[in-house]
Each structure stands twice: as C-alpha cells, then as structure tokens.
Amino acid sequence: MVSFFNEICFRCRIGNGIFSNPVLVTPISWQSTRGYVRRAPRNGFSKQKKYEKSKKLMKYTKPARMLLSKSVIAPSDAQRSRWSHDDFRRQKSVVKEFTERQGTTPYLVGPPNAGGFSVLKSIDYEDRLPLNATVARLSSFESLRLLPIVRNALYGRALRQLDEKRPTAIQALAIKRIMSLPPPTVRLAQQGLLAKEDETDEEYYERRRYRKNLHKMKVKLKSYLLAAETGSGKTLAYLLPLVSMLKEEELQNAPAVWELPERPYIRSVILVPTAELVQQILAVVKDMCHDIKLASAGLSQETTRGVADNIRKKQIDILVATPVPLLKLLHRTDWNILEDCRKIVVDEADSLMDRSFKNETQEILDAPLRLETLVFCSATIPKTFDRTLAKKYPSMERIIAPHLHQVPRRITFSTVDTAARPFFNDKRKALAETLYNLDRSDTDPGKLKRIVVFVNHRESVPGLVEYLNGLKFHAVGVTRDNSLEERSSLMREFIRPTPRLEEVNNLNVVTGAVKTLRVLVTTDIFSRGIDMQSVRTIILYDVPFSSIDLIHRAGRTGRMGRRGRVILLATKGELKPWLRGLATTINRGYALV
The missing domain is CATH 3.40.50.300 (P-loop containing nucleotide triphosphate hydrolases)
Structure with a gap:
C-alpha cells in the first residue's frame, strides 16, 4: 500500500505536470504529512540546467519505474503493532464518526481527535x-x-x-x-x-x-x-x-x-x-x-x-x-x-x-x-x-432535557497553559498563582470563598494538601480512605451556605494567611450528585479521563442557575489541539460528545 501511495504521489507531482519546474523528491517516513518533501537545488546547478536535465530524464524514464528502498516501503514491527492495536483503530473510528456528525449536526461540536475522551452518546439537535x-x-x-x-x-x-x-x-x-x-x-x-x-x-x-x-x-x-x-x-x-x-x-x-x-x-x-x-x-x-x-x-x-x-x-x-x-x-x-x-x-x-x-x-x-x-x-x-x-x-x-451534555451556560470555562512563563510546566506553581488571583478577585466580596480542586488519583491528594498548607492556604483533602464521619465533617463547610468573613470565627476552622479561601482537594468521590451550593470555583488540577468526568466535576458549581467558573490546568504534554478549543466549545453552549 505504501509503494502504491508513493507511485501515485510521483505521478501527480511529475507525470501530470502539476509543477512547471519539476524538482527531485526524497522519500521520508510514512508518519509525515505527505510522504515527500521538496529538496532544494544543489549548489552548482542553475535553473536552466536543472530544467533541461529533468526534461531529459522525463523523456527516457517512466514514473512507474521509480524504485524505493525496502526500509521505506516495508513498515517496521512497531508500526505494524500500532496499526493492529485496538486503541489506534478506536481513535480512527472516533475521528471518522465526529467528522460525519459535525457535517450533519453542526450544533453538536465536541472535542475532535480526542480518542477515549469522547464517550458520550450524541443527541441530535432536531430532537432537542x-x-x-x-x-x-x-x-x-x-x-x-x-x-x-x-x-x-x-x-x-x-x-x-x-x-x-x-x-x-x-x-x-x-x-x-x-x-x-x-x-x-x-x-x-x-x-x-x-x-x-x-x-x-x-x-x-x-x-x-x-x-x-x-x-x-x-x-x-x-x-x-x-x-x-x-x-x-x-x-x-x-x-x-x-x-x-x-x-x-x-x-x-x-x-x-x-x-x-x-x-x-x-x-x-x-x-x-x-x-x-x-x-x-x-x-x-x-x-x-x-x-x-x-x-x-x-x-x-x-x-x-x-x-x-x-x-x-x-x-x-x-x-x-x-x-x-x-x-x-x-x-x-x-x-x-x-x-x-x-x-x-x-x-x-x-x-x-x-x-x-x-x-x-x-x-x-x-x-x-x-x-x-x-x-x-x-x-x-x-x-x-x-x-x-x-x-x-x-x-x-x-x-x-434540551441541554443534556452541556456545561451550564452560567459557568465560565478557561484553560491555563502551565508550560508558559512563569510556571514552566510546574502545575503546583500554577495552582498557587490561581488561588492567589482568586483571593484578590472581587467575586463574592466580604464572603468566604470555597474552592474545590479535583485530581485523578487519590495518591496525589496528601502531597498537594501539604504543599498548599505550606503556602498558608487552608486546604483539606478527602478521599475514600477517610471514614464517613471524617468526610461528612470536612464536606459540611462546602455544602452549607456561604458565610460572611466576620462570621468565620464561629465556624471553628483553622485560619491561614489567606483568610478568604477554603480549598478542598478531592477525587471523583465527590464529583457525582453532591450539592455544593456555596462553591463558586472548580479547579481541574488533572485533565479528566473523559468527557463524563469533565461534566460531573464542572457540575459541582453553577447549580440551579447560580454562577460559577471552572479552571483547567494543563501541561505541555496534556494541552492537545482539541483541549485548546475545549473552552470555546463549552462557553458557546455546545454539547460535548
């Protein structure tokens, strides 16, 4: 198949006369964009001499007889295993399905090329x-x-x-x-x-x-x-x-x-x-x-x-x-x-x-x-x-409901590229800077601000809580390792209505240097069904595994018509093209797939 593809490319480029000035082409890896790149003319060859030589070669050489080395034609064992892998097939099918659906129902704009991230059933716009x-x-x-x-x-x-x-x-x-x-x-x-x-x-x-x-x-x-x-x-x-x-x-x-x-x-x-x-x-x-x-x-x-x-x-x-x-x-x-x-x-x-x-x-x-x-x-x-x-x-x-698989419109979604300055792929620094900015923001003036930070693995919770407490934030961590009594007592502050700052002393909580924030670091144990009415901000410290996790985590704020914000922290390796456009997709009110 690769040999046939190379032959077709050569015919299209030289045999059909698309380029008025034919140039030599060099085969490269099959994973590149087109399979061939144009080589710059060598020193000592003028354009006229190169044109005459190319014309002479085209007169006596058939394009179909162009030979390629076996290293280019035959795929390697790693390439063969990748072609036959289920994840590779599944990703190709997801991309094909999204492309077809986007052409028929443009309202349902989901993250393209997302692989296993897009696992939701699409609901046609006409049915809504x-x-x-x-x-x-x-x-x-x-x-x-x-x-x-x-x-x-x-x-x-x-x-x-x-x-x-x-x-x-x-x-x-x-x-x-x-x-x-x-x-x-x-x-x-x-x-x-x-x-x-x-x-x-x-x-x-x-x-x-x-x-x-x-x-x-x-x-x-x-x-x-x-x-x-x-x-x-x-x-x-x-x-x-x-x-x-x-x-x-x-x-x-x-x-x-x-x-x-x-x-x-x-x-x-x-x-x-x-x-x-x-x-x-x-x-x-x-x-x-x-x-x-x-x-x-x-x-x-x-x-x-x-x-x-x-x-x-x-x-x-x-x-x-x-x-x-x-x-x-x-x-x-x-x-x-x-x-x-x-x-x-x-x-x-x-x-x-x-x-x-x-x-x-x-x-x-x-x-x-x-x-x-x-x-x-x-x-x-x-x-x-x-x-x-x-x-x-x-x-x-x-x-x-008409707005199924949509993040509520009153929730503002944004993505922070932690690879940029001054974080340099350090998520902890990006999280601390985000919390400082929320502390200085004018949202909920005079009230205690509750923030929930979601991570993918419960092993990450203790270290992140220790880091935030070292910066004088008041942070607590909740996982399945805690008993129900511990989880209930820690969650009670994030479920009850938001108090004013002058009432904080009556809550019997430890007050850190940042007095207006209370941070809860947890996993998906609290991402489903828990009614956190007083939480205005959700921080996704790790990129969710799928669109299901994203919708449930973001749904802990902006409940029953209230306003909220969701901030996603992504490193250079996590910030894929579809993830860059996720904020636009959500803020425009499109449904995820």
Missing part, C-alpha cells in the same frame, strides 16, 4: 427543539398532576429558600410523563376490581378470587430514563412523582393495587452509588415526608449491622440505599424483603450500571416480584450505558 416548547407550556407546578399535600411540602420545605418556585426543564418533563398513568381507582375500575352497587354473588366471589391471586400475577413494567445536565434538580424530578404515587395509593385506599401485608415491607427503593448521596437524598426525603407522612430510611456501607437488621422489622415507604449493603441485607433475610417493592429509582445510573456495580444493581432490580415503575436517572449517557439499556429495556421511555 420540540422539548423547549413543552417546557415553556409547563411553567408552574400547578400545571402538573401532583397531590396538594405534595405541592405544599414542595413549596414549604424543598424550595423554601428559592424566591421563584417554578419547575426546571427536567422536572416539568419527568413529572408530566411519569404521572400520566391514571390514578389507582381508575385502574381498579378498568380491571373490574372495585365493588359495584348491583354486584351479584358470583361477581363478588370472582372479584375476591382475582384479588387474592393478584400478587402472583405479573404486571407490565413502565421504565423511564431521566437525563439532564448537572444542577438541574433531577432529585426532585423523580422524587415528586414517587411520593405522589405512593401517597395517592394510600389516600385512595387501593388494596388491590397495593396489598399491605402484616409483615415488614419496603414499598420503594432509591439506589445511589455513595454513602454521601444516601445522606443528602435521605435528608430531602425526610424533610418532605414530614408533611406527607411517609416512612423513610437509609442504608449504606457505613450503616451498622444493628441498624441494617432493624430495617427488616419496619414498614418502609422509601428506602435510600447503596447496592452492596442492600444486597447483603437481602441475602441475610429469610424472605425476600423486596417482594412487595413496586417502584425503584436508580440515581447516577451510568455509574451504577457500569462494570463496577452492574451485577449488584441488576440483582436488586430482579428481586421484586411485581415491579411496576423503574426510573433511571443520570446527568450523562455514555455509549456503553445506552447500549445496555437498549438491550435490557427496549421499550424504555426516554425523558431527556
């Missing part, structure tokens, strides 16, 4: 437009089918700190679609399970016999996928329909749909990947269920054996849990504790359905005997996750 019209019609929670008691708990507790209480795009779309099912009484009437005034004895016994065997019959599963950008209120998007359906069954006294047993039961489950998310979501559930009057509980890796065993003895409406502890409790119980579970929500589904939790999550999803509603919720749709759902749940209804 109709959603905007639907969201515009559903401009208030009154236009959505929610019980009054649920709407009052929403206004009085979940949204009490917001001045404007209106649904986000994913909340409006999800509540409208999930709550489109008829109420339990209507479903009972359609199935002939409600008592009639002129009911005969035969109809009565037939209805009782049907209700008695109802728990043995399979029901049609309704599955949904909720996908929206980070900080868009996805928790309430699936929680409001869940509590409304649970309360509706209770208020309308629908025993045929929900036959409450005498023994302990679990009516619904919310699966999350980390113990921190269990605490965060359980706090929202308990706050709302205080008015709605539903029982809730939490289960994670940090839950003690006694607390876990106590869950088996209760009647729980909503259980927030991580997969592994719930699976252990399921195996340790004499009966199937999820037998009466009708509704399951899988939050951060792309993480729970990857190879780390996929087997445990799927075993939990297969445990309920009469599962009616299954909701997957995620801020990103990786290609592998999309193929898994399409294979396992082909009839799934997808509810996708």
Whole structure:
C-alpha cells in the first residue's frame, strides 16, 4: 500500500505536470504529512540546467519505474503493532464518526481527535427543539398532576429558600410523563376490581378470587430514563412523582393495587452509588415526608449491622440505599424483603450500571416480584450505558432535557497553559498563582470563598494538601480512605451556605494567611450528585479521563442557575489541539460528545 501511495504521489507531482519546474523528491517516513518533501537545488546547478536535465530524464524514464528502498516501503514491527492495536483503530473510528456528525449536526461540536475522551452518546439537535416548547407550556407546578399535600411540602420545605418556585426543564418533563398513568381507582375500575352497587354473588366471589391471586400475577413494567445536565434538580424530578404515587395509593385506599401485608415491607427503593448521596437524598426525603407522612430510611456501607437488621422489622415507604449493603441485607433475610417493592429509582445510573456495580444493581432490580415503575436517572449517557439499556429495556421511555451534555451556560470555562512563563510546566506553581488571583478577585466580596480542586488519583491528594498548607492556604483533602464521619465533617463547610468573613470565627476552622479561601482537594468521590451550593470555583488540577468526568466535576458549581467558573490546568504534554478549543466549545453552549 505504501509503494502504491508513493507511485501515485510521483505521478501527480511529475507525470501530470502539476509543477512547471519539476524538482527531485526524497522519500521520508510514512508518519509525515505527505510522504515527500521538496529538496532544494544543489549548489552548482542553475535553473536552466536543472530544467533541461529533468526534461531529459522525463523523456527516457517512466514514473512507474521509480524504485524505493525496502526500509521505506516495508513498515517496521512497531508500526505494524500500532496499526493492529485496538486503541489506534478506536481513535480512527472516533475521528471518522465526529467528522460525519459535525457535517450533519453542526450544533453538536465536541472535542475532535480526542480518542477515549469522547464517550458520550450524541443527541441530535432536531430532537432537542420540540422539548423547549413543552417546557415553556409547563411553567408552574400547578400545571402538573401532583397531590396538594405534595405541592405544599414542595413549596414549604424543598424550595423554601428559592424566591421563584417554578419547575426546571427536567422536572416539568419527568413529572408530566411519569404521572400520566391514571390514578389507582381508575385502574381498579378498568380491571373490574372495585365493588359495584348491583354486584351479584358470583361477581363478588370472582372479584375476591382475582384479588387474592393478584400478587402472583405479573404486571407490565413502565421504565423511564431521566437525563439532564448537572444542577438541574433531577432529585426532585423523580422524587415528586414517587411520593405522589405512593401517597395517592394510600389516600385512595387501593388494596388491590397495593396489598399491605402484616409483615415488614419496603414499598420503594432509591439506589445511589455513595454513602454521601444516601445522606443528602435521605435528608430531602425526610424533610418532605414530614408533611406527607411517609416512612423513610437509609442504608449504606457505613450503616451498622444493628441498624441494617432493624430495617427488616419496619414498614418502609422509601428506602435510600447503596447496592452492596442492600444486597447483603437481602441475602441475610429469610424472605425476600423486596417482594412487595413496586417502584425503584436508580440515581447516577451510568455509574451504577457500569462494570463496577452492574451485577449488584441488576440483582436488586430482579428481586421484586411485581415491579411496576423503574426510573433511571443520570446527568450523562455514555455509549456503553445506552447500549445496555437498549438491550435490557427496549421499550424504555426516554425523558431527556434540551441541554443534556452541556456545561451550564452560567459557568465560565478557561484553560491555563502551565508550560508558559512563569510556571514552566510546574502545575503546583500554577495552582498557587490561581488561588492567589482568586483571593484578590472581587467575586463574592466580604464572603468566604470555597474552592474545590479535583485530581485523578487519590495518591496525589496528601502531597498537594501539604504543599498548599505550606503556602498558608487552608486546604483539606478527602478521599475514600477517610471514614464517613471524617468526610461528612470536612464536606459540611462546602455544602452549607456561604458565610460572611466576620462570621468565620464561629465556624471553628483553622485560619491561614489567606483568610478568604477554603480549598478542598478531592477525587471523583465527590464529583457525582453532591450539592455544593456555596462553591463558586472548580479547579481541574488533572485533565479528566473523559468527557463524563469533565461534566460531573464542572457540575459541582453553577447549580440551579447560580454562577460559577471552572479552571483547567494543563501541561505541555496534556494541552492537545482539541483541549485548546475545549473552552470555546463549552462557553458557546455546545454539547460535548
């Protein structure tokens, strides 16, 4: 193939007469741009003599007979191994796919030539437009089918700190679609399970016999996928329909749909990947269920054996849990504790359905005997996750927000080239200079500034924290090596509202030389779902592994319409061409792929 390519190049350059003054060409490595470079005329040859000699050679020499050395024609063993390597093939396919997609849908501009960085499923621009019209019609929670008691708990507790209480795009779309099912009484009437005034004895016994065997019959599963950008209120998007359906069954006294047993039961489950998310979501559930009057509980890796065993003895409406502890409790119980579970929500589904939790999550999803509603919720749709759902749940209804895979527009993204002066590829110096500039900036005047620094490996956290504390910054590090109590106490300062500087003394924290900054150095353990409302700045100390990690890390700021900034530090080796244009892609509001 290389010999044929060289012959074609020679024919194009000399045989077809493209160059009026033919020049000698020298073969170079196949990895270069065109395979040939032009050689400058040697000393002693004038242009006229060179032209005559070239004309004479062209008269008696056929271009097809040009010979090349075997070292140029035959590829080396290293080149052959690179051609056959899976990563090389995958990168070529990614570049080809991006080029074709960019020609058809110019709105979806992603990082080209990015290899494994581009792992997200692309959503066509034409599929996003109709959603905007639907969201515009559903401009208030009154236009959505929610019980009054649920709407009052929403206004009085979940949204009490917001001045404007209106649904986000994913909340409006999800509540409208999930709550489109008829109420339990209507479903009972359609199935002939409600008592009639002129009911005969035969109809009565037939209805009782049907209700008695109802728990043995399979029901049609309704599955949904909720996908929206980070900080868009996805928790309430699936929680409001869940509590409304649970309360509706209770208020309308629908025993045929929900036959409450005498023994302990679990009516619904919310699966999350980390113990921190269990605490965060359980706090929202308990706050709302205080008015709605539903029982809730939490289960994670940090839950003690006694607390876990106590869950088996209760009647729980909503259980927030991580997969592994719930699976252990399921195996340790004499009966199937999820037998009466009708509704399951899988939050951060792309993480729970990857190879780390996929087997445990799927075993939990297969445990309920009469599962009616299954909701997957995620801020990103990786290609592998999309193929898994399409294979396992082909009839799934997808509810996708118009701005999926976009970094929120109120977040400013910038890249710092640490190879330039005065850093000279020293990321630590670049990080320190960035923090000093943030300290002197006029953002949040008079308030304490919280900054989160993300690294790729937890081994980097202690050294970076020690370096920042040596420069009189107040920095703390959090990894999986810390216990839940330590992580919760360190994270509490970055979750609570931003205090003013005169109130810092009441926070019981050590104050360094830079008094306006608090820095948290962590890994991806806190990049998913954690609501850091007081964090305005995210620093990406390491380039994320993929566009998934980039979206989740950047999503810790700019939540629920707030402003924020993301700063990426890149060395000379990391600053690839597609990474240089990443800031422009994000700031223009394009979706990543």
